[in-house]
Amino acid sequence: MTPAAVPANGQVLLLYALIAIITLIVLIARAKLNPFIALAVVSLGMGVAAGMPLTGIVNSFQAGVGGVLGFIAVVVALGTMLGKLLAESGGAERIARTLIGIFGEKNVHWAIMFVAFIVGMPVFFQVGFVLLVPLVFTIARRTGTSLVLVGVPLVAGLSIVHGLVPPHPAAMLAVGTFKADVGLTIIYSVIVGLPAAALAGPIYAKWIAPKIQLPEHNPLAEQLGETSRGEDLPGFGISVFTILLPVLLMVGSSIADLTLASGTPLRNTLNFIGNPVISLLIALLVAFWTFGAQRGFTREDLQKFTNDCLGPTATILLVIGAGGGFNRVLLDSGVGRAIADMATSLHVPLLTLAFVVAAVIRVATGSATVALTTAAGIVAPIAAASPGAARPELLVLATGAGSIILSHVNDSGFWLIKEYFNMTVAQTLKTWTALETILAVSAFAFTLLLAQFV
Template sequence: MMEMVQGNMLLLYAVIAVIALVVLIAKFKMNPFIVLIVVSVILGLVVGMPMASIVKSYETGVGGALGHIALVVGLGTMFGKMMAESGGAERVANTLIGVFGPKRVHWAMMVVALIVGLPVFFEVGFVLLIPIAFNVAKRTGTSMIMVGIPMVAGLSVVHGLIPPHPAALFAVTAYNADIGRTIMYALIVGIPTAIIAGPLFAKLISRFVVPNPDNPLIAQFVEEGKTRELPGFGITIATILLPVALMLIGSWADVFFTPKTFANDFLRLIGNSVIALLIATLVSFYTFGKARGFDRAAILKFTTECLAPIAGITLIVGAGAGFGRILIDGGVSKAIVELANNAHLSPLLLGWFVAALIRVATGSATVAMTTACGIVAPIVTAAGVTVRPELMVLATGAGSLILSHVNDGGFWLVKEYFNMTVTETFKTWTVAETIISVVALLLTLGLATVI
């Protein structure tokens, strides 16, 4: 049996694998789904994983991602389709355009994303907001980059920095931080970070990156050439925010009821992202369906036809997660942790550095943040270094967002929905994520000097 590769060679092989993925998909125009599988298997062989476990490891990664992603994207797409057919997305788009003006809709998308993204994971907020982004872009003649990058920047900032988002909430517990102060500091750091990585960066990069306008997904979420009475803004926003509210309630279940009681478990159940989206989708069948004059046959038609265009997206996201699992089981993540532990850095920089390395290796901001907290918190405690735990939460969260690439499901969601090439996705989404990570770290270090 081949011996497992260790140390720097392991990291080198991982870098070569990522470069190979980018070149094969971007330059040679090969199918991303196939390329991700082939490169993952070859990487597993090269680093010395037992042959019997390579496919199993890859399947575990795909299954782990699709068990959640497929449900979320499927339900979110149905929800978005109902919003589009009823005119709800158009109503929100028109209202945002009216309030912010056609030239400032990129600011509107950032604000909406910061609000909607608070209790939800990135992909959930993404599928909730993408119909609105499509409508805003279409009605203002604005590039999808100009509208979409502020949206994903807002979602990412909330994901990594601001409780009660689940990842940030875990870090608060791990570092024994005060949640109130964490939220206050996170807003001080997060809002300017979202502005820089969102509207400001989008305005710059949209001059250089123009996605193919022939986007087949737009037809699912934008109804053109129809003169109709639109649903009210209030009922539309209430329906959109319903899953957000349910998830927020679920995350605070222990505040309302004693843990392990029926009431507490029930709130956690309806606060689960899949169940919350399911409830919201069922409610949308009335608010965006029956109440708008659609019968059951029409609703069935809408919810069936919208699933075909997302099949490819879902498979690619799963394939990317499989590649991430090979990196983990192949020992890349462990090698990165060892590298981080050997680096003599200040606690804030250590938290950021460990999270950043795990993020690059695994592709998951949540995994990076939770794993880094588990590694760094005991080190900081043992060293007896005085540093505000709330700032440790922010530094670790900032590191968990850096350099999203081909092993991150978010990378493929943005690429496919925005109809970009791999190269364009690196220039926009990956750079935006890295800006968030670096700017948030710098602001956190600056905050540490004054408090």
């Protein structure tokens, strides 16, 4: 690519975006500025540098914060309360003991990866994370192993299915954009996704865990990983059913979309109860019985549990919201378009183009969903003009792989992982950012390998 391949103003925007990201890292990691304040200041500075109207900058930041928190705040709140009941009832302890008994302490990080891969298929990344993170805290405590060793496989399993596997919304949109077959895309994504998750999850975790020393005090681990029930634990079946209930409801919604006519009462009902927020609310209400009343807790106990666990999430939500504001300012300033122009100017094979376009949009905007949907829209017309150049299902996978690469400070997921695991920015870059990049590169490599046989 030559510099002329991107308009001059696009080059300047890319430079400003790079400076903004570096400034953000320095302010948080070196100057020790509160991440929420740093994100707000850098977002406003980026907007000014890009020439956005001053009122437009504020509106973009506010819209980004609201857009992210409108979904994530409810999910984190409901998921944290469900996780608290899972911990207090002993349900997390029961599931942890069973997994440790089946796989052994030395292999429990493999077990959590497979659990995350399966649970993550029908749910959003954030939903799967808040559902399963109590297990990570409990397993790490029971086995005496590093939280990183168990946590990295969890987020690797969730992230790969979020980026590659239908019926996730972005992946489904890419399937439609590329006119791919849904069934084949799911089969191919599992073939590609499992080995990629293994490399970025248990294998990488085994290497990086000894190098990451986390603080002994973790407020959320203390809330979600403890149990006061001794040996009086709920059954494995009821514990698994309660925690998987929102997953089952979301699966029902996805099946309804594929099998029932639009607008029918049954489909509307299944779509309603399969909405992530509604399904989590239903699961929480069920947990009041299975993890509450049946375990001997009073209404006062349940009120205390659900109130106490929300305190540590306040900072997390503020930081995640500010990350969404930074993301929106980058998009509205034109950085995403400049990235797309740069990527499409590269004369490369179609699968590689799909990966590169999605990757650079992801790095610039911080959103896997934006990267996947935008890149699919850019590459699909090129693919239509080159019939037979690549299977549409593989284009979905290549685009999805690029959309999860190099998550960093402009991604709300970065701050979610950082705050839950109580890591520094540098530690989050070494764990979360690195595993996302391993996931992306390995998934793309496996996609290219699969292309030789299909």
